[in-house]
Amino acid sequence: MCAKTIETKDITYDGLLQGNIDWVEDMKKTDPGYFDKLSAGQNPPVLWIGCSDSRVPANQITNTLPGDIFVHRNIANVVVHTDMNMLSVLDYSVNVLKVKHVIVCGHYGCGGVNAALGNKQVGIIDNWLRNIRDVYRMHEREMQTMKDPEQKSNRLVELNAIEGAANVMNTSIVQNAWANGQELSVHAWVYSLKTGLIKDLKVTSTSVADVSPAFKVS
Template identity: 80%
Template sequence: MCAKLEKQDTDKITYEGLLQGNKDWVAETLKEDPTFFARLSAGQAPPVLWIGCSDSRVPANQITNTMPGDIFVHRNIANVVTHTDMNLLSVLDYSVNVLKVKHIIVCGHYGCGGVNAALGDKQVGLIDNWLRNIKDVIRMHDREMQTIKDPVKRSNRLVELNAIEGAANVMSTSIVQNAWASGQELAVHAWVYSLETGLIKDLQVSASGPEDISPVFKMQAQK
């Protein structure tokens, strides 16, 4: 797979071309593995839930070298995790309680347009209300952010903090806490992907039990 698409290459992508690309992919896949789709259609049991950014340059399977069926994916602008997002909570609940995933990864990426927009004061549109969640991250880490003067480093650090806070928000949900209380094997992690190098940075923020979360968010187990 090409690492970078030039503008003239993306201009050649057409509606019909997408359908033909699908046919070509199916033919090539069946050539390599005649039973691939039969096995894929039998069901899914992915061990990982990926909460990432909607950015088209950050596809979970490709950058982790995994196959369809390996990762359950939820994506939104700037990989925001908030307790009022019923879409995300529904995905999280299904992943934990039905699919029984073992790892939940919140992955941001350097150069994130949503993060950069949150750092500014220009109105973009409806998304400004969504980006308020990232501005809250800035407020929570205001002292550190104020010390970073370089705009690129400031953006990169906010990308990291946004992923860290997102992972913390996942950990504090009743969904994850109830899973831990029942003894379910489940870990939550924060990562950042670099578009420039293709490498993932583990932010070393992981939790595998209620002892790893802030006491203010701990809940009593359901009886």
């Protein structure tokens, strides 16, 4: 049994706190020892690098519980080698939590990707979206063949997730884990807001052999 869902238009500050109380009571009814087990520590097998979009919560769309997925989110699930926040999360996940899967998950209809496809200034985020424009530039020949705006957006969402997964495996963090024999896979996914389904983009990497020579470290 789940706590009653609050309609978005009815959400209030006090309602959030009451929602927490209702959720705790529901969880205790389902599993009286749930919070004792949860507070004992975490051992998630998955690191999720996803978009900050409120409609794409990792646990809900994968039908998992708190403690099952370690999560890092930013606008448009960007993965770049200069982001110390992301690198710190990745390092902790791989070297301390020993996750077995790193998933970069984008979603169709992503506002960040759509903004990157346009020329209108949004604000400081324009500098962040420059990373997505770099993905467009790398695949410009393919992207320019697409005339339908939705098709173009969807494809850039996919390419952004694929390039993000490649950037994950190009890090010294992941390559060192593989060199040390650690079981670790890197994946690229895309979630559909329209269907609720996840699309596996079939670009899973499991060893240093999958890393481009230009990015291999030793």
